[in-house]
Amino acid sequence: MATLDKTLFSFEYPEFMASTCVTGWTYVPCPTWQNPGRMCRQDITAPCMKTRTSRFRVYAYVRYPDTLEEVVRSEIQRCHLIAAAVATNVVYTAATASSVVGPQATIAAAIGAIPGALEAYLQSFWNCLTSLNLSDVIKRQIEIDVRRETVRLTDWN
Incomplete structure (x- = not known):
């Protein structure tokens, strides 16, 4: 995949x-x-x-079969980028609205925006895919999600 x-x-x-x-x-x-x-x-x-430095990240995730033709793969990637732009707007608006308070509030606001971002991402992604006339078998093999992660960039010092 x-x-x-x-x-x-x-x-x-x-x-x-x-x-x-x-x-x-x-x-x-x-x-x-x-x-x-x-x-x-x-x-x-x-x-x-x-102190240590960490990176918080919210990202859109797509997984699809390797066996798809190159044209279909490029269209899935295009739909992914379009839907990611829509979801970015949702998360960014929520996260920057609370950036005055500090990193914890920004992270909490970004996490709180994930369900809305996922909904916007799903709607945009599936609308884009339906315009491609893909079979239902292929559509069922595509997994999409909006996730978050925190990565430690440095160790305590």
């Missing part, structure tokens, strides 16, 4: 985490019966802030 995906909305954002970090070390007394003046090394820990 061949797959296509088209990003509808994407942005990178920082994540923050409070943690404890080792900032140095020192010697502290740790006497034993055999060596009462013994000194041991001990790490000095302090609160610190760690």
